[in-house]
Amino acid sequence: MTEQIKETTYTKPIPFKTIDNAPYWDAADAHHLVLQKCTDCGQYAHPPGPACSHCGSQNVIWEDQGTEIFGEIYSYVISYRPFLPGYTMEDCPLVIAVVKLKEQDITIIGNVLNCEPTDIAIGKPVQMIWETINEERAIPQWQLV
Template sequence: MLGHYDKPLPADDIEARPFWERAREHRLAVQRCDSCGHRHFPPGPVCPACLSDKQSWEDVSGRATLLSWVVFHRAYWVSFRDDVPYDACLVQLEEGPIMVSNFADGIPSGVRAGMAMRVVFDDVSPQLTLPRFVPA
């Protein structure tokens, strides 16, 4: 869906910009440390495992495991008012990093922790694509 998007936008910072650029190309990527190989998310200036500032971006499979989810019944931002109730989910990527996201099609039937998930890309505006998750 393309069009007007009035929800909070990701910060346009130098660490996160490569993530959002790849998401627009429907690629899911995380930072990988050039020194120790640790993959991590969210992005940052140094590796959380060894503090090296040598970081590269690496595409990941998009396969994940559902760790948890929650349904928000209160709009904490005015722009989410029409979406209540909405979900948020926590997934662990096959490559290790944990990511907060949403279910692309609402809470899956038979949802359970440990469920296999895969990423899909939601083009919410010409400038912004959000990775979301569906059952694999």
């Protein structure tokens, strides 16, 4: 019996799915954003967890936000040195941004792709894009709009 092993060229860390965050990553794999929302206080919670991060309620649901996700850069760092396994100097400079979503009162961290570090500033508008990393997985990232 031979076992087929899928080869991938993606060597960086792949986000691990847990019982709490699997719906988020499953949606990301389909290039969608879903967010955890509390049915008691009405707040969105991100990153997701076993209970609402605002009021502690366990009455949380997943709400589809679609594929047109916009926000603005709330904060950022620019990495000029690879510091995680799988990253090389060719990945640098790497823009890592905290993005405040336009429609929802949460922030999501991601890389701002396809830009020069000098183009980045707090308050600049960005759109979520999904970086396909292998046959099964995709990661939410950002690009300037």
